[in-house]
Amino acid sequence: MSPILVILFSLFSDYSENWEHIYNYVLTDYIVNSFILVSGVSTLVIIIGSVTAWIVTNYQFLGRRFFEWGLILPLAIPPYILAYTFTGLFDSYGTLNEIAGSIFNLQKSESLFPNIRNVYGAILVFSFTLYPYVYLICRTAFLNQSRSMFEIGRTLGLSQKLIFLKLALPVVRPALIAGTMIVAMETLSDFGAVDHFAVSTFTTGIFRTWYGMYDLTTAMQLASMLLIFITFCLVIERSSRKNASFSTISSNFKPMQIKKVSSQQSFLFFLICFVPIFIGFILPILEILNWSLRFNSGFFEKHFFRISFNTILLSVFSAILCTFIAMLINFSIRYKNSSTIKAINPFLNIGYAVPGLILAVGIVQLFVFIDNNVLNSFEGYFVTGSIFGLIFAYIIKSYALANSTYEAGYQKISQTLDDSARILKSKGLNLLFRIHFPLLKTSFFTSILLVASEVVKELPATLILRPFNFETLAVSTYIYASEERMIEAAAPATAIILIGLIPIFFLTKMIRASRLEGKE
Amino acid sequence: MKKILEISNLFHSYGNEISTIKDFSFSLKDGEIASIIGASGIGKTTLLRIIAGLEEPAEGEVRIKEKLVSSKNFILPPEKRNLGLVVEDRALFPHLNVKKNVMFGINYMEEKESLTREFLELFKVLDLADKFPHEISAGQQQRVAFARALITNPDILLLDEPFAALDKKLKSDLHVETKKIFKEKGLSVVLVTHDEDEAEYFSDRIIEFKEDQIIIK
Numbered sequence: 001m002s003p004i005l006v007i008l009f010s011l012f013s014d015y016s017e018n019w020e021h022i023y024n025y026v027l028t029d030y031i032v033n034s035f036i037l038v039s040g041v042s043t044l045v046i047i048i049g050s051v052t053a054w055i056v057t058n059y060q061f062l063g064r065r066f067f068e069w070g071l072i073l074p075l076a077i078p079p080y081i082l083a084y085t086f087t088g089l090f091d092s093y094g095t096l097n098e099i100a101g102s103i104f105n106l107q108k109s110e111s112l113f114p115n116i117r118n119v120y121g122a123i124l125v126f127s128f129t130l131y132p133y134v135y136l137i138c139r140t141a142f143l144n145q146s147r148s149m150f151e152i153g154r155t156l157g158l159s160q161k162l163i164f165l166k167l168a169l170p171v172v173r174p175a176l177i178a179g180t181m182i183v184a185m186e187t188l189s190d191f192g193a194v195d196h197f198a199v200s201t202f203t204t205g206i207f208r209t210w211y212g213m214y215d216l217t218t219a220m221q222l223a224s225m226l227l228i229f230i231t232f233c234l235v236i237e238r239s240s241r242k243n244a245s246f247s248t249i250s251s252n253f254k255p256m257q258i259k260k261v262s263s264q265q266s267f268l269f270f271l272i273c274f275v276p277i278f279i280g281f282i283l284p285i286l287e288i289l290n291w292s293l294r295f296n297s298g299f300f301e302k303h304f305f306r307i308s309f310n311t312i313l314l315s316v317f318s319a320i321l322c323t324f325i326a327m328l329i330n331f332s333i334r335y336k337n338s339s340t341i342k343a344i345n346p347f348l349n350i351g352y353a354v355p356g357l358i359l360a361v362g363i364v365q366l367f368v369f370i371d372n373n374v375l376n377s378f379e380g381y382f383v384t385g386s387i388f389g390l391i392f393a394y395i396i397k398s399y400a401l402a403n404s405t406y407e408a409g410y411q412k413i414s415q416t417l418d419d420s421a422r423i424l425k426s427k428g429l430n431l432l433f434r435i436h437f438p439l440l441k442t443s444f445f446t447s448i449l450l451v452a453s454e455v456v457k458e459l460p461a462t463l464i465l466r467p468f469n470f471e472t473l474a475v476s477t478y479i480y481a482s483e484e485r486m487i488e489a490a491a492p493a494t495a496i497i498l499i500g501l502i503p504i505f506f507l508t509k510m511i512r513a514s515r516l517e518g519k520e
Numbered sequence: 521m522k523k524i525l526e527i528s529n530l531f532h533s534y535g536n537e538i539s540t541i542k543d544f545s546f547s548l549k550d551g552e553i554a555s556i557i558g559a560s561g562i563g564k565t566t567l568l569r570i571i572a573g574l575e576e577p578a579e580g581e582v583r584i585k586e587k588l589v590s591s592k593n594f595i596l597p598p599e600k601r602n603l604g605l606v607v608e609d610r611a612l613f614p615h616l617n618v619k620k621n622v623m624f625g626i627n628y629m630e631e632k633e634s635l636t637r638e639f640l641e642l643f644k645v646l647d648l649a650d651k652f653p654h655e656i657s658a659g660q661q662q663r664v665a666f667a668r669a670l671i672t673n674p675d676i677l678l679l680d681e682p683f684a685a686l687d688k689k690l691k692s693d694l695h696v697e698t699k700k701i702f703k704e705k706g707l708s709v710v711l712v713t714h715d716e717d718e719a720e721y722f723s724d725r726i727i728e729f730k731e732d733q734i735i736i737k
Contacts, residue, residue, distance in 0.1 A: 416607050417611050419574050422598040423599070423601075423604065423605040423669075424599075424624050424625030426625075427599045
């Protein structure tokens with residue numbers, strides 16, 4: 001909370017001339033563009049994430065086993081990398097336009113594809129990289145739905161399509177809202193992609209104010225506005241979730257039956273699932289490979305292995321720590337029903353929406369204070385500029401991911417299981433590890449995957465908070481790309497994608513084997 | 521006979537009129553079976569949850585074996601009350617097999633294996649020991665739930681509509697078997713049900729919850 005409070009307190013500082021300029025000329029643009037961006041991305045990710053999750057959990061079709069885990073692949077591509085590759089592909093001198101030009105004999109000045117350097121291009125980039133958050137959470141929720149409910153729906157005259165729209169979607173609404181909220185927060189806090197597409201949003205405004213006007217206080221005041229907006233969204237999300245508390249996991253659970261479909265339907269489902277993977281994963285990979293081949297990139301050298309090791313170490317450690325913290329907090333809320341923790345928990349989620357650089361400034365200011373006033377017996381700075389700052393930032397930024405996964409998991413565990421366990425003398429950590437933990441294994445691993453892949457991709461906070469001479473893959477990609485050295489940038493960018501794939505592969509195996517197939 | 525449960529001047533409300541318990545007093549003797557009947561949402565389950573320590577009373581006291589367990593300012597946690605609880609949806613732990621479900625409350629005991637076997641046999645589910653809850657029928661699940669609740673030798677057994685989801689034949693079979701076990705073991709039981717015939721069959725006493733009054737028969 002402290003770095004966030006540091007930012008919020010800036011609202012009470014003096015307002016400079018820069019603030020007046022922003023208020024009069026660009027603030028409306030920031031608000032309108034941010035709104036269009038979030039609305040567009042939310043609508044698209046809800047459609048892509050829920051429809052694909054429903055198809056792979058319910059139907060036997062061409063490539064289903066691949067799509068179960070394949071649909072998560074775009075998680076490995078950070079929006080800024082997709083934005084770089086999109087412009088590389090679709091700009092008037094981009095790869096696809098060159099190919100189209102040679103096929104259709106187009107003039108150099110003619111472009112087959114519309115300009116994507118605008119808010120609509122940004123909506124596409126965010127939607128096709130972030131929909132897996134909604135897909136993952138919806139899939140877990142659909143897997144935990146008992147088939148009896150849908151069978152009853154069929155007997156009441158609902159078609160397959162209506163079952164999805166009238167039963168499946170409303171029942172997983174809490175999970176859907178949770179996933180969409182994550183995507184909205186991720187969209188609002190991103191800088192790299194919107195900056196690349198020259199879209200004026202809150203984050204680009206904050207960066208311009210800081211780096212263009214060198215006015216950190218005004219930048220933090222803008223960030224505070226964004227935080228207030230996010231808090232407002234969270235309050236709405238919480239209240240809607242409270243009104244839709246569904247418990248479906250019980251002893252009467254009957255797993256969904258996978259239905260066979262006709263060959264036309266099978267091909268249609270194949271296309272519906274393939275398009276998001278193609279746009280969000282295959283296309284950017286092809287473009288990065290194209291860069292690597294064109295420039296004959298040397299991938300495996302000492303520096304590359306060092307930065308890969310740093311990245312893995314940081315992401316795994318932060319993910320486990322963050323997941324355990326989220327587990328303990330959610331358990332305390334459930335077990336103790338503590339109104340204090342309940343009230344504090346939504347505020348912990350705000351960290352996700354704090355732009356990385358602003359969060360980094362809050363942490364640096366906090367750590368300098370601690371070093372000067374609490375740890376002053378140590379010579380020089382002890383925590384400032386150390387790895388603690390990075391882990392601290394990652395946990396703050398990723399807590400919402402871990403928390404929403406646990407919340408969605410806990411909503412599906414009936415309270416009668418806790419009551420029975422408590423009557424049978426199981427309390428505290430005993431209850432957590434004997435009952436909750438085995439039932440929340442999927443949530444646990446989902447959380448680790450989400451947090452780890454987030455950490456691997458995190459750029460601005462890492463850039464500012466990293467210890468001296470400490471590089472990660474994201475930092476390395478950024479440095480090379482900003483110097484237009486795509487030959488070197490292609491290697492760490494590919495590594496970010498490959499590292500992101502490892503937990504995705506293992507997690508999907510675990511999700512498939514989860515719940516009823518599992519033993520104690 | 522000694523009083524095993526004493527409830528005096530109990531008040532409780534969730535804030536809506538229907539779920540209100542007003543000035544309710546009642547006592548249960550050792551080995552007695554009492555049923556609570558009444559319409560849905562009238563507070564029957566809430567009363568059971570207050571006895572179990574899962575809900576706090578607004579006013580009044582609950583005593584088990586003369587020991588104060590619930591009052592306005594004091595709640596003895598459910599795990600320290602030595603009670604058994606069986607609910608309508610069985611609440612079997614879905615990740616544990618039948619044997620581990622039954623053994624759950626006595627895991628610390630040396631004789632847990634033999635005791636578990638004894639109760640699995642008593643409730644005729646020994647051959648299902650390695651099955652998971654979703655692999656057995658509703659009636660079998662309810663037998664497992666009874667075995668799990670009784671194996672801890674509770675002072676009072678709390679039953680919240682345990683037969684409601686079963687079909688007629690299964691229900692009447694289980695009625696006969698469970699009543700026999702309750703009487704043989706001399707169990708003190710509080711049964712919440714909306715089925716008057718079931719209440720009459722099981723009970724030494726029936727408490728009827730109505731909107732504005734409580735009738736003890």
